[in-house]
Amino acid sequence: MQRLTKENDGSFNTIHSFKNNENSLNNNENSFITNSYNTTTFNNTTVNDRSEILAWLSPLEPRMRHRDIGARRVDSIGAWVLESEEFCRWRNGSREDDGSYHPTLFCDGNPGVGKSYIVYEIIYCCGGLKSTIANEL
Amino acid sequence: MCAEAVEGDPIVACFYFDFAARNEQSPVNMLGSLLRQVVSGEGEIPEAIDGDFRKEKRVIGGKGLQVSGILKMFQTITATRRTFICVDALDECVPESRMVVLESLGQILQGSPNTRLFMTGRPHVRSEVEKELGGAATFLFIRATGDGVLRFLREKLRKDTAPTRMSITLERDIMKNIPAISSETYVRARPSGAPP
Numbered sequence: 149m150q151r152l153t154k155e156n157d158g159s160f161n162t163i164h165s166f167k168n169n170e171n172s173l174n175n176n177e178n179s180f181i182t183n184s185y186n187t188t189t190f191n192n193t194t195v196n197d198r199s200e201i202l203a204w205l206s207p208l209e210p211r212m213r214h215r216d217i218g219a220r221r222v223d224s225i226g227a228w229v230l231e232s233e234e235f236c237r238w239r240n241g242s243r244e245d246d247g248s249y250h251p252t253l254f255c256d257g258n259p260g261v262g263k264s265y266i267v268y269e270i271i272y273c274c275g276g277l278k279s280t281i282a283n284e285l
Numbered sequence: 286m287c288a289e290a291v292e293g294d295p296i297v298a299c300f301y302f303d304f305a306a307r308n309e310q311s312p313v314n315m316l317g318s319l320l321r322q323v324v325s326g327e328g329e330i331p332e333a334i335d336g337d338f339r340k341e342k343r344v345i346g347g348k349g350l351q352v353s354g355i356l357k358m359f360q361t362i363t364a365t366r367r368t369f370i371c372v373d374a375l376d377e378c379v380p381e382s383r384m385v386v387l388e389s390l391g392q393i394l395q396g397s398p399n400t401r402l403f404m405t406g407r408p409h410v411r412s413e414v415e416k417e418l419g420g421a422a423t424f425l426f427i428r429a430t431g432d433g434v435l436r437f438l439r440e441k442l443r444k445d446t447a448p449t450r451m452s453i454t455l456e457r458d459i460m461k462n463i464p465a466i467s468s469e470t471y472v473r474a475r476p477s478g479a480p481p
Contacts, residue, residue: 224436260429
């Protein structure tokens with residue numbers, strides 16, 4: 149049986165032979181064989197464990213909705229929110245600044261005014277492509 | 286413009302409420318989804334979460350994740366990291382769950398001073414946000430701008446799958462009347478103090 153380990157760049161290129169799947173919680177050999185190419189070790193947590201832990205935290209996948217909104221958005225819709233003083237203070241301010249800083253910004257609006265597109269823009273603006281949405285397994 | 290890249294390596298987690306998925310979007314699943322995104326951005330699964338997972342696995346038919354457990358794990362990671370949480374369509378979360386979600390998000394903000402929360406929703410849920418987070422929240426009314434409506438309509442018409450069925454007169458009427466109606470709706474709905 150073989151195990152692949154993951155390099156820093158994400159590629160699978162080092163193969164080790166082993167007999168026991170010591171780090172995995174899954175002791176069923178048949179099931180292990182099926183998933184063996186996914187077994188990458190990060191310290192004591194394997195990729196199998198990692199996927200299982202993420203699924204345990206929640207079965208929901210907001211990135212699907214995020215991508216759908218991104219595909220339908222029109223450039224610059226809601227850009228005025230990103231330019232607003234309220235947004236800049238919310239994004240860049242800190243609790244030490246003064247008493248007027250609030251960690252929450254709530255935007256209310258009637259149906260169809262583009263609230264979801266604004267959320268999309270703000271996610272991008274706060275995290276860009278480094279957003280965890282883009283990296284989620 | 287406030288659109289420059291955020292300094293450092295912030296954590297960004299988001300959630301889009303959808304009334305059609307209200308049964309699946311329980312407070313535990315919603316908050317767990319935020320935590321899942323935070324964890325997945327880390328190189329390794331934090332020890333505290335790995336430990337809780339292993340403990341849970343050992344108990345057959347364990348009680349599963351609880352809101353209190355999620356909040357504890359969340360704060361373990363975000364206590365010192367700059368974190369942005371974005372939640373869309375709060376009004377599409379069922380009222381009973383909404384109160385739990387708002388209270389939980391308030392607790393996350395209290396325990397994680399570097400965390401910021403952005404939310405959207407229809408005007409009728411604003412009072413609930415004020416009640417739960419009022420002292421820690423800024424409110425901004427979103428309206429459709431005339432220019433934004435025009436660009437949106439142009440894009441929709443450009444992507445029309447049956448453009449030959451659209452007469453020039455109808456297209457002209459759409460481009461003239463819909464922005465006017467949108468603007469009128471906005472003026473009627475706009476509270477005092479909202480941006481022009």
